[in-house]
Amino acid sequence: MNALLAAMILAPAAFQTQESHFTEVPIASEDKITVQALVRTYEFNPDEQTAVQVLVGAMRDGSSDYSRPTMRRNSAPGYEPQFVLMPDHIRVSVTVDKGELSTGLGMIVSLLRDPLLNQEAIDAAVAEASKPADTAFQLALRPDIHDFRKLKRDQLVDLHRYLFQPANTYVVVMGAFDPGKAEQEWNERTKDWKDRRVAKRNYYGKPPTMRTTSTEQVTTAELFGPNIKPSDADFPTKLLALYALGVGKGSSLHRVVRDREALSYRQEAILWPSPNGFRARFLLAAIPSDQDAALPEKMRNLLAEDIRNWTKTDLDRALGMATASLIEGIGPNPLYWGDGGPLGKDLPDRAFLMAYWQMKAGKIWDPLVLVDDLRKVGLDDLKNGGESLILTAMPRVISGKK
């Protein structure tokens, strides 16, 4: 009860039960209902990474109760069911029209507990996962090359059983329904869903390798930054430094790498999940050339030089951008947390963020508190934070086709 009261004080419209990581957020003015289910994962062994990718892909074919076409038909127009694997979680997202709460919850519960995972679904997932990403930028975000040949269906079924347990699962239902209804139905549908001991297999397939070339007409270069945790005392400093370095057109990346040096058209700093925190990633996309291998170091040197010349203008700009994007949804969002792209302000992403921050940091997502912490960062700390992000970052290049 105390936990429930605490949750109500922090987020008056949300009702949370402690046992099942379930939160409902009724919003009368919405015309849709979204159900976001996150399954927390862990730092997979290299050979497990391949298996979990196929598992998530295969879930797209639905469950014993809901086939893929049925799920599409049941979904609100423009809101296809999503199944996304990120380094720290699996996201299952379903959005339905107002009045279809039961359908939305039914689909999610069925997918969490009883995905089809037949051979046809697995083969389709392997075929899809074997294709390179649509764009060079997407390739850069997920540069692993997997070998799926040794995967067996029973391994995926076991992995599903191991991962998809109530204690690992965070669910938020947000949108147009009466208070209490979502929780009531969730409890009814999951009353027999209990955590259980499942042995984890040790071998799932070959470890992935890192891509270094592609057939795209674009080269990507990256500085893959150190791991940072939301519980770190200097997390706000590093987040603000990320904004100063690469978020917005007044950032170091845009001013220096693009405008001054004409090295790229697209360049960004993003915060990418890791199994136990986040990585600051600084990426640029450029026309392939003989100088590709040197791009990350060139980027590092240019950014380091710019950091040394930062003034209060850069601090103010970073804070302005962070405030606008975190609180108001104005400007680019570097938080690539939910589906491999920037978090949006639509209903599914709002619900996702609520579930995600509970899972990641054990608390309610409150951008006002976060921005207050960002306001306390001074210029010297900002510079130190920026240097800590880029000076030890690992260089990566995926060379495109010249």
Added chain:
Amino acid sequence: MIATLCAMTALIQTGQEFNWERANLDNGSAVIVQSLPNAKQISVQLFAAARGVQETPETHGMRHLLEHLLAKGVNKDLDRRIEAKGLFMTADTYRDAMQFEVRALPHQLRDAVDVLGEFLKEPKVTQEEIDKEAKILAQEFALQSSSTLLSSSAWTMGYGPAGLDPMGTLETLSKATPASIAQLYKKHYNPANLVISIAGPITAKEGIDLGQKLLAPLTGTPAIDWVRRPAGRSARGDAEMAKGSACGAFVSGYSEGETAWTIAAAFGVVTEFEDSFFLYTPSLQNGLVVVGSAKARDYISKIDSLSDAESMGLFRQGKINARAWLRNRLNTPSGAAYWRGYLGCQALGARPEYLLDNLDRLTPDQFRAGFENLKSGKAVEVVGGRL
């Protein structure tokens, strides 16, 4: 103040379902404001119609280069200054107009409109700046998505030089000089081509007053006529650098019934086939509705293979989705300001409600006719050259 009062014209257009107003100024420019009381942000947009400066093989991409140069601001530090206040500016060049958008909070309306003032001053650029920006544009060419490349190819295959995209080529951009950029700016930013379009939780008076203050002092020449794009011809071909395939259905102006029918049919198709894209830019001119997929090389075959019963089975969802697509846009600050400004700079009476009305009244027979426009023999078919 006196200049503003002299330039003030009685409000001549207002909205019914959507609460909007338009004020036309003596110099040919206009301000359009749509009130969205429940919105949390404002979108403030400047449109410069391409009347008099439409793309030709000789000028291909020059407008795009101008956009890049203007976006830096008068002192080349615009983004750094406005981002410190939490404003964010983007720019785009389309076939019919150039657009600048500033997104901000409602209390920042004055600041946001002031940003547009940067683009109403002739840019002072050096050859070095032009050459550097051309290098950046070359990078941008390489990053175009498959859907953009497929669409561009469909346009030039279907309309020839009259369908040129605004991106440009390195060859034409290498010919740009400070003098040619200045000349282009004068024509493009003739007041008769300019519309400021604002949407958000503000009153029409607030937005119109601020917009008029900015536009009223400008002087120029009367508006000239658009060069009409002739009717297109169906064709088949490749887009060498793209993946996937697409088809472009010919449509006339945005307010014509058949345009709405084709849009609804296109939405039916993208609902049916996974991983589809839909592209349409509202225009008074002949244009294309493009649908396709970066993951399928047989998109038009898939459309052709639908039986009449199957395609008519898409009528309900296609109509619902098309109406939702436009209505949702008109209910967001960015979408509303874009649609009203983009159409409003092309012609005095142009407004998105015409398209919405046609979508609302769509009948099954009309949907069927729209569907036919997507099929081979009538549409432009493009297949990507990359696997």
